Amino acid sequence: MNERDSEIISQSLSQHNYIETLEMDSADLIILNTCSIRAKAEQKVMSMLGYLRKNKKKNPNLKICVAGCVAQQEGEALIERMPHVNLVVGTQHIYNIPKLLENKESAEKVVTALSDAYAIPRFIPEMGSAGYAAEAENSFQFSRFVTIMQGCNNYCTYCVVPYTRGREVSRNLSDIVDEVKVLVDSGVKEITLLGQNVNSYGLTNQVTIDGTPCSFPQLLQLVANVPGLERLRFTTSNPKDLSDDLMKCFRDIKSLCPQFHLPVQSGSNAILRRMNRKYTIEKYYDLVDSLRHYCPDIALTTDIIVGFPGETEEDFSKTMELLEKVKFDGSFSFKYSDRPGTASINLDGKISEEEKSQRLQLFQARQNQISLEKNEQYVGKEIAVLVEFKRDAKYQCRASTNHVVHVTSTKNCVPGEIVRTRITRAGQHSLQGEILA
Numbered sequence: 294m295n296e297r298d299s300e301i302i303s304q305s306l307s308q309h310n311y312i313e314t315l316e317m318d319s320a321d322l323i324i325l326n327t328c329s330i331r332a333k334a335e336q337k338v339m340s341m342l343g344y345l346r347k348n349k350k351k352n353p354n355l356k357i358c359v360a361g362c363v364a365q366q367e368g369e370a371l372i373e374r375m376p377h378v379n380l381v382v383g384t385q386h387i388y389n390i391p392k393l394l395e396n397k398e399s400a401e402k403v404v405t406a407l408s409d410a411y412a413i414p415r416f417i418p419e420m421g422s423a424g425y426a427a428e429a430e431n432s433f434q435f436s437r438f439v440t441i442m443q444g445c446n447n448y449c450t451y452c453v454v455p456y457t458r459g460r461e462v463s464r465n466l467s468d469i470v471d472e473v474k475v476l477v478d479s480g481v482k483e484i485t486l487l488g489q490n491v492n493s494y495g496l497t498n499q500v501t502i503d504g505t506p507c508s509f510p511q512l513l514q515l516v517a518n519v520p521g522l523e524r525l526r527f528t529t530s531n532p533k534d535l536s537d538d539l540m541k542c543f544r545d546i547k548s549l550c551p552q553f554h555l556p557v558q559s560g561s562n563a564i565l566r567r568m569n570r571k572y573t574i575e576k577y578y579d580l581v582d583s584l585r586h587y588c589p590d591i592a593l594t595t596d597i598i599v600g601f602p603g604e605t606e607e608d609f610s611k612t613m614e615l616l617e618k619v620k621f622d623g624s625f626s627f628k629y630s631d632r633p634g635t636a637s638i639n640l641d642g643k644i645s646e647e648e649k650s651q652r653l654q655l656f657q658a659r660q661n662q663i664s665l666e667k668n669e670q671y672v673g674k675e676i677a678v679l680v681e682f683k684r685d686a687k688y689q690c691r692a693s694t695n696h697v698v699h700v701t702s703t704k705n706c707v708p709g710e711i712v713r714t715r716i717t718r719a720g721q722h723s724l725q726g727e728i729l730a
C-alpha cells in the first residue's frame with residue numbers, strides 16, 4: 294500500500310513539473326513516505342531524517358517532507374524533534390502534496406487532520422508520463438498495484454492502522470475500473486487490488502451499481518472483464534469475514550491467480566481473542582479447506598505475530614501446530630511490538646525480546662523447511678510465467694501462484710510475455726526453470 298502511495302505522490306508531483314531523480318544527493322525535494330506498523334519501521338525513518346541533516350546543510354534550498362503513517366502518528370512532535378523537516382503530511386493528504394509544497398513560509402507545516410468523511414480523490418495518472426522515472430532506468434513494470442480502499446475499522450488490538458489511516462473508505466468503482474483500463478491499455482498484464490480488508494469493499498460507504506450494493510466479488514468480476522487484463526490478484530483479506538462468494542471467484546474467474554494471502558496471526562484461540570481477530574482457529578481451518586476445495590492448486594501464505602502479550606508456550610505450540618496442519622507456501626512472521634495508541638500496549642504478560650526472538654527463529658526455521666518441501670513439488674512441472682525483467686543473464690519471472698521463477702534462457706525471452714517453463718530446481722524462496730519451445 295505504501296509503495297502505491299509513493300507512486301501516487303510521485304505521479305502527482307510530475308503533473309506539477311517536478312522531475313524525479315534517483316540520486317538523493319542531487320534532489321531539491323526529498324519525501325519520505327513512512328510506515329509505522331512495527332517499531333523497527335519507525336526507527337528507520339528517524340535515523341534517515343537524522344542522516345538528511347547534512348544534505349540540508351549542503352543545500353539550504355532542500356525541502357524535506359515526511360508523509361504517511363509516521364507523519365500521521367507524530368504530527369507536530371516530528372517537527373519538534375527534527376526541525377529541518379519542512380512539511381509533515383498525514384495519510385489522507387498525500388494527493389495534496391504539490392499544493393502544500395507551493396505554500397509559502399507562513400503556511401501550515403503539519404497537515405494531519407483525519408476525517409471520517411474522507412473520500413479518495415479521483416486520480417488516474419496517464420502511464421508513460423508521471424512518476425515512473427525509476428522505470429526508465431530499469432524496465433517497464435508489467436505488474437501494478439491499484440488501491441481500492443483506505444483505512445480500517447477492525448481495531449485488532451496490536452494494530453496501528455485504524456489510528457494512522459483512519460476509518461475504512463472504499464474507492465469509487467468507476468475510478469478503479471478506469472485506472473485498470475489505463476494501465477492495461479499501456480501494456481500492464483497483472484493487477485493487484487489493495488485494501489486492508491478487501492472483504493468489506495463497498496460496505497462502509499456504500500458503493501452501488503445502478504443503485505444495487507457492489508460487493509468485493511462483484512468488483513473482482515468487473516475488473517476481470519477489462520479487455521487485455523491477463524492476471525488479477527488482491528490483498529489483504531481478514532478471515533473473519535471471508536465469504537463463500539469470494540472463495541468461489543477462484544473457481545469462476547479465469548484471470549484470478551490461484552494465490553491467497555490470508556493472515557492468521559496465531560494458532561491459539563486465546564491469543565486470537567486477545568488480538569480481537571473475531572474468528573477461531575477452527576473457522577480458519579474451515580476456510581483453508583473451502584479454498585482448497587474451490588481451487589485445489591491455490592498457494593496459501595499468511596502473517597504471524599509471535600510473542601503477543603500473554604502468549605504462553607502452549608499458545609505458541611498451537612501456532613507451530615498450525616504450520617503442520619495448513620502447510621503454507623510461505624509466511625511473513627514478526628515479533629510483536631508495542632505501537633502507540635493501540636489496546637495491546639496495556640495488556641499484561643509482555644514477552645521478553647529474547648523469548649520472542651527464539652520463537653520467531655523456531656517458527657521461521659520450520660516454515661522454511663515447509664516452503665522448500667512445497668516448492669520441490671513443482672520440480673518437473675510445466676507452468677506459465679510472466680517475464681518481469683532481465684538482470685545479468687537471468688530473467689525474473691512470476692508464476693500465477695506468485696512464486697518467483699528465475700530463468701536462464703538462450704531463446705529470446707521478452708519482458709511482459711507469458712511463457713511456458715519447466716521447473717528444474719526449487720529453493721526456499723524461489724524456483725528455477727527453463728523456457729519450453
Ligand code: SAM
Pocket residue numbers: 330331451452453454489490529530531556557558596597598627628629630631632
Ligand atoms: N489487514 C491485514 C490483516 O488484517 O491481516 C494486515 C495488515 S498489517 C499492515 C500487516 C501485518 O503486520 C499484520 O498482518 C501483522 O502480522 C503485522 N503487524 C501489525 N501490527 C503489528 C505489531 N504491533 N507487531 C508485530 N506485527 C504487527
Ligand code: SF4
Pocket residue numbers: 445446447448449452453454455489490531
Ligand atoms: Fe490492522 Fe488488518 Fe486488523 Fe485492520 S484488519 S486493524 S489493518 S491487522
